[in-house]
Amino acid sequence: MRAIENEFVRRFVVPAVASTALYWILVSIAYRNDYYMYVLTMCAINVIGATSLNLINGFTGQFSLGHAGFMAVGAYVAGSLTKFGHWPFVGALLAGMAGAAVAGFLVGLPTLRLRGDYLAIATLGFGEIIRMLIINSDKLGLKFLEGPRGVPGIKRYSTFGWAFFFAVVTVWILANYIWSTHGRACGAVKEDEVAAEAMGVGTTTYKVMSFTIGASFAGLAGGLHAHLLQLLHPASYDFLKSCDFLVMIVVGGMGNLTGSVLGALFVTLITEALRKLLELRMLAYAVGLICVMLFRPEGLFGTREFSLGALRFLAPRRPVSQVGGDKSGAT
């Protein structure tokens, strides 16, 4: 019983307390500065996008380049529900997630038979198809989506508080999924599909499941993004957006959840910090990426995950037998 209580503290209480504390620290730093608040909100949204892409690319080994497409689905569903349907914000976000999950499932089912480069090209194509459908939405009977002009006048519901809350929940859920028997099945799919099948892991099931879960959280990021920019626009969700997420998880380390959180923060903050350089910005960004790949090809954080065990040095020393030996998750 004690072990379960300890687990409860480790899994629920500590993450809740730690993230609340982190929230208040960040808010007190950014207090009354709209720009800082905006950057922090963007960070939280990108954390959601990057970690969910890492579930697909890093942990299940299915190279997807269509993440922005699912973000667009979430953004358009959530945005039009609050604007035209007068839905409550959270309800609309969840509907956006559901929409993106359906899209992910429908895209995943046929494309996940493909491997490696072929899958990358197929998902890239699907991302673009979603964007093209939106651009032509006014001709397809969805007049209110205004096609390429986009939908202005979305309410700014995405406060830093909401974005932060959803980012924490996302990372928590993904960590729990990844460090469970289902997450290990995904790892088996990534390592060797033939062996995974021979060990009784339904590879198609797990590929589609990871893809659907990843897509749904991309939809969540999209919903938050739309209510931050106050605009639904197809150009916000193009191929470059997918690449941004890819850069975040590669910089952070493929198959490393802590890495993709920090990679998302790193890339978002660097992009903002480089604004002063004007035209040279993209050049500096590119040089930075090349340097990361040259000197840390495994990503900035390699394979090391943050866990409560890493904070052990803060606590008084205990006999080794009491320290949980199991690999525990991030958050």
Place this chain on the structure above:
Amino acid sequence: MALLETKDLTINFGGLTAVSGLNLALNTGDLHGLIGPNGAGKTTVFNMITGVYLPSSGSIIFDNHNIIGLQPHEITKLGIARTFQNIRLFKGLSVLDNIRIALHMRANCSVPAAVFRLPQYYREEHRIKQRAMELLKIFGLQDLAEKTAGSLPYGQQRRLEIARALATDPKLLLLDEPAAGMNPQETKELMALIRWIRKEFGLTILLIEHHMEVVMGVCEHIKVLDYGVTIAEGPPEEIKKHPKVIEAYLGEEIKSA
């Protein structure tokens, strides 16, 4: 009623008939060997039984189920486990995780239970870990549990692969050249291990092997394939002397005038 029965099993790759008219019958508890020169179609037989290849014609009945057309993981769930000729461990994962993945199939933990860490999750994770450690102990790998599977020496990788196959709780175990690349000492240990796991786990075993000492030493019944066709079958003593087998392995005797 045989545990595994194949009738007229045939597979063509384009114009090539890799296996033709194969009849196998294994009863519960049998330990049979499948031998033949390189390219005889032995591994192809395994791939058909485990659902990797779809046979062109013939039938495979396992434990009263017609398993033709099933996905490999469905066949594993019915109780057929295998090892691979060229070891296919999850090399980047830990030794423990390799076993835990094989235990996943029979674990009773839903995705919501895992995501929201419900009591079911803790119960199953505990059970999985215990069982995995038990298996590792049997194979003498318990101290290596946290090591990456790919970092183990060759012999231990072979043992881990057998342990992983056993973790799926099979009725029938297919071993594809388990002694390949082993030294004489390791081979001896392997033979003892095969006999022991058959008794301990109540298994039926079908073995592919090039190593004649192993085949002749452990198998009760041997089937010889050459170019996909069964050329001989019987107990080891008979096979050793069978002229067609000697011909397939060594070539035809030159008739002296």
